[in-house]
Amino acid sequence: MGEWMGIHYRSGIPVRLEIRHGRVERIEELPGVDRGELPWIAPGLVDLQVNGYGGHDLNALPLDESRVIGVTRCLWREGVTTYFPTIITNHEEAIESALRMICDVCSRYEEIGRCIAGIHLEGPFISPEEGPRGAHPREYVREPDWELFQRWQVAAGGRIRILTLSPEWPGATEFIRRCTETGVIVSIGHTAATCEQIRAAVRAGARMSTHLGNGAHLMLPRHPNYLWEQLAQDELWSCMIADGFHLPESVLKVIMRVKGEKALLVSDAVTFGGLKPGEYTSHIGGKVVLTPEGKLHLAGNPNLLAGSAQPLKRGIEHLVKTSLCPLSEAWNMASLRPARLADLPNKDGLVKGAPADFVLFHWGKKGIQIRETVKHGECVFRSH
Numbered sequence: 001m002g003e004w005m006g007i008h009y010r011s012g013i014p015v016r017l018e019i020r021h022g023r024v025e026r027i028e029e030l031p032g033v034d035r036g037e038l039p040w041i042a043p044g045l046v047d048l049q050v051n052g053y054g055g056h057d058l059n060a061l062p063l064d065e066s067r068v069i070g071v072t073r074c075l076w077r078e079g080v081t082t083y084f085p086t087i088i089t090n091h092e093e094a095i096e097s098a099l100r101m102i103c104d105v106c107s108r109y110e111e112i113g114r115c116i117a118g119i120h121l122e123g124p125f126i127s128p129e130e131g132p133r134g135a136h137p138r139e140y141v142r143e144p145d146w147e148l149f150q151r152w153q154v155a156a157g158g159r160i161r162i163l164t165l166s167p168e169w170p171g172a173t174e175f176i177r178r179c180t181e182t183g184v185i186v187s188i189g190h191t192a193a194t195c196e197q198i199r200a201a202v203r204a205g206a207r208m209s210t211h212l213g214n215g216a217h218l219m220l221p222r223h224p225n226y227l228w229e230q231l232a233q234d235e236l237w238s239c240m241i242a243d244g245f246h247l248p249e250s251v252l253k254v255i256m257r258v259k260g261e262k263a264l265l266v267s268d269a270v271t272f273g274g275l276k277p278g279e280y281t282s283h284i285g286g287k288v289v290l291t292p293e294g295k296l297h298l299a300g301n302p303n304l305l306a307g308s309a310q311p312l313k314r315g316i317e318h319l320v321k322t323s324l325c326p327l328s329e330a331w332n333m334a335s336l337r338p339a340r341l342a343d344l345p346n347k348d349g350l351v352k353g354a355p356a357d358f359v360l361f362h363w364g365k366k367g368i369q370i371r372e373t374v375k376h377g378e379c380v381f382r383s384h
Contacts, residue, residue: 002377005030006041006360008350010328014038019356022376027350039371042331043349044081044357046338047312048162048239048264049120049211051086052271053078058085060271060283063098068105072112074274076381078311079370081357082117082344084162086268089123089136092148096155103157114376117344118161121152122210125165125172126190131217132166134190135284135307144175153182160184161342164210166191167201180205185342187239188230190215195229202233208341211268212238212255213247231255237262237341242315243308245295249322256324264337265315265330270307272296282306317367327363 002019014033018026052058054074056067068085075083087098099119106113123136125144133141144165153160163179164187165172176186188201189210198206209230216227230236231254238259242252246268256263267273272280277292279299287299288306296309312334319330332349339347346355356377362369373381 001025004041004358004360004372004374005033006039007035009040009042009331015041017041017350017356017358019374019377022356022378024350024352024354024356027352039360039362041350041358041360043335043339043346044359044373044375045079045312045334046117046336046342046344046346047075047080047083047267047269047334048338048342049086049122049266049268050075050083051088051269051307052273053269053311054274055271057271057283058098058102059088059090061090061094061098063101065101065105065108068102068116069109069112072115073380075115075311076373076375077370078274079313079359079361079368079373080115080311081359081373081375081380082115082339082346084118084120084342085116086120086122089126089140091140092152095121095124096152099152099156099160103155103159106159107157111375111378111380116159117342119156119159120162120164121160122164123190125163125169125175127166127168127192129192129217132190132192132215134215136190137284143169144172146175146178149175149179162187162208164189166193167197167206168193172197173200173204176201176204176206180207188236191226192217193226195224195226198226198229198233202235207235208237208239210239211241211246211266213251214241231258234262237264237337239264239266240315241266241268241308242318243267243294243310244314244318245305246308249324252319253324261337262341263333264341265312265319265334266338267310267312267315268308269311270296270309272307273309273311275309313368313370321367 014030016028056070128141162185186206187208187210298304316330360372
């Protein structure tokens with residue numbers, strides 16, 4: 001049995017959470033209690049796309065268990081209680097090895113396995129074209145292969161829950177249908193697909209857009225194009241990297257207005273997230289620079305991003321500080337909404353009987369300061 005007190009992030013009323021056996025036993029409103037120095041209390045953050053963090057790279061292969069554990073513990077400091085380690089395009093043996101390692105870590109370390117709700121496989125069934133392909137290595141991009149995907153799923157112990165692909169390949173529609181039938185969330189991303197190919201993908205069961213607005217050509221036809229088409233498809237949830245660098249505020253606003261409850265945040269964080277500003281070497285992009293403002297760009301061209309170096313909470317801060325939405329909505333976009341898309345046990349948030357996954361934090365001039373992160377009723381991070 002444990003108790004935590006804080007100001008509910010939606011109602012603004014002080015509450016007491018009583019936790020038993022890793023679940024919320026009782027939520028008691030305390031309207032007469034002085035707010036004083038009480039922290040805010042909110043559901044744990046859910047990140048659908050994490051490539052690495054805190055110097056731990058999930059795509060520097062071969063992957064070892066220390067990096068999977070390291071990423072998980074670093075994310076606890078940022079208020080993330082659930083995430084999807086993301087493996088990108090590589091040769092098939094390297095992908096299989098990484099999937100097997102993540103599966104092994106989840107099986108052997110209960111506290112890590114509780115936090116990894118599934119694996120996000122981003123590629124290699126993506127567009128080979130410059131622009132949409134992004135930083136994914138061209139030599140390993142390939143058309144969808146069901147037998148290969150099944151082999152990877154076995155290596156992952158069935159943990160591949162999200163697959164990012166481009167529906168531009170022949171046979172992609174049938175591949176998407178088979179993935180959907182096995183419970184895998186198919187996400188459209190890194191694509192140069194036609195509008196009809198996107199519509200066919202949605203009819204086959206595709207449900208998400210991976211970092212919509214990024215991983216695209218620098219120049220597109222005014223209309224139609226694959227960005228407008230994904231926005232227009234009501235069935236697609238749209239993931240946004242709202243770190244202040246990947247998408248302008250006008251684009252964020254449009255996606256949020258069009259998608260409503262199906263607009264959500266991801267970090268797409270890479271290994272340099274959480275590190276000090278400076279110059280680093282990436283095994284994908286070579287020399288990169290992390291600025292004091294948090295922008296990660298190629299050393300030779302400040303206008304070219306080298307990935308995201310910001311945690312999920314940065315997106316919440318950016319949406320609130322730019323007045324795009326209130327704190328409660330921004331927080332839901334990084335917690336309840338991704339949990340609902342993935343049909344996770346914590347999709348209803350702080351309600352009786354739900355998993356005790358929550359965060360206590362302070363909000364001020366420095367943004368969100370995580371005070372405590374609780375997973376399954378156990379404190380996994382506490383600030384000093």
